[in-house]
Each structure stands twice: as C-alpha cells, then as structure tokens.
Amino acid sequence: MKIYLAIVRFLTHPWVGLVFRLIAGTVFIWASGDKILHPQAFLRIAHNYRILPPALEPLFALTLPWVEFLVGLFLVIGLFTEASALLNVGMLVMFLVAIPSALLRHIDINCGCFSTAQSVKVGMDLIYRDILLLIPALLVLFFPSRLLALDRLLAKNKGS
Numbered sequence: 001m002k003i004y005l006a007i008v009r010f011l012t013h014p015w016v017g018l019v020f021r022l023i024a025g026t027v028f029i030w031a032s033g034d035k036i037l038h039p040q041a042f043l044r045i046a047h048n049y050r051i052l053p054p055a056l057e058p059l060f061a062l063t064l065p066w067v068e069f070l071v072g073l074f075l076v077i078g079l080f081t082e083a084s085a086l087l088n089v090g091m092l093v094m095f096l097v098a099i100p101s102a103l104l105r106h107i108d109i110n111c112g113c114f115s116t117a118q119s120v121k122v123g124m125d126l127i128y129r130d131i132l133l134l135i136p137a138l139l140v141l142f143f144p145s146r147l148l149a150l151d152r153l154l155a156k157n158k159g160s
Contacts, residue, residue, distance in 0.1 A: 017145025020136035025075030035065035038116045045112030078149020085141035
C-alpha cells in the first residue's frame with residue numbers, strides 16, 4: 001500500500017506533470033512539422049494506409065498535422081490542458097490502430113510519423129514507441145499539472 005501511495009504521490013506531483021506535459025507536447029509539435037511543410041507527401045503516405053475513403057484523405061492530410069501542432073503547443077503552454085491531453089491520447093490510439101492494421105494487411109509503407117521523406121517502415125517498433133508515448137499522454141490526461149500553465153492564469157482571471 002505504501003508503494004502505491006508513493007507512486008500516486010509521484011505521478012501527481014506538479015513538476016512531474018509538467019515534465020509529462022512538455023514531453024507529450026514537444027513530440028507532437030516535432031511530429032507535425034514535416035507534414036505541415038510537405039502536405040502532398042503526407043497525403044501520399046495517408047493514402048498508402050488504405051484506411052480512409054479516398055475523398056477524405058486530402059482533408060485528413062491537411063488537418064492532422066495542424067491538429068498535432070496545436071495539441072502539442074497547447075500542452076507545452078498548458079492551455080486547454082485536459083482537452084489537449086484527450087486529443088493527444090486519441091491520436092495516439094488512432095496511430096495504434098493504423099500501424100497494426102497496415103501490418104496485418106501486409107502493407108509495406110513509410111509510417112509518415114515524423115518525416116515524409118525518411119523511409120521509416122511500419123513495424124512493431126513503432127507500436128512499442130507509440131505505447132511509450134501514450135504513457136505521458138495518459139498521465140497528463142488523468143493528472144494534469146497547472147504548473148507554468150496558461151490554464152492556471154485563466155482560472156485566476158475568471159475568479160477575479
């Protein structure tokens with residue numbers, strides 16, 4: 001029981017929450033950059049997964065990188081933290097469906113995770129990586145830190 005309480009105390013510590021928020025946010029900002037700069041290349045990658053109807057692929061390819069960027073930015077600055085963390089978790093779950101789906105269908109493609117040019121093939125290593133990325137995202141969702149967060153300033157201004 002003492003170990004459980006120590007773990008909960010650690011996970012709910014404001015500085016730990018800040019670190020998890022910064023990790024989750026920074027990764028998504030980094031992941032969005034190349035996709036934003038090369039939308040046509042990302043559209044080809046999205047098409048190669050063969051999950052979406054072709055008519056929705058352009059909208060997805062243009063929207064996802066900007067959602068990744070905004071979610072990452074909001075997590076880093078601590079704005080709309082819970083909503084951003086929920087979107088962060090949702091996108092990671094989406095990736096954890098798309099990658100195994102491609103593997104199960106024997107589709108040998110570039111994941112398009114962080115670069116549209118680099119040839120990183122979908123594989124089990126990406127599934128493990130996304131599970132690892134899911135950990136800080138879930139911790140931010142369930143134990144959001146207001147430390148150095150704009151949410152905290154906005155809450156103070158609402159109360160005034």
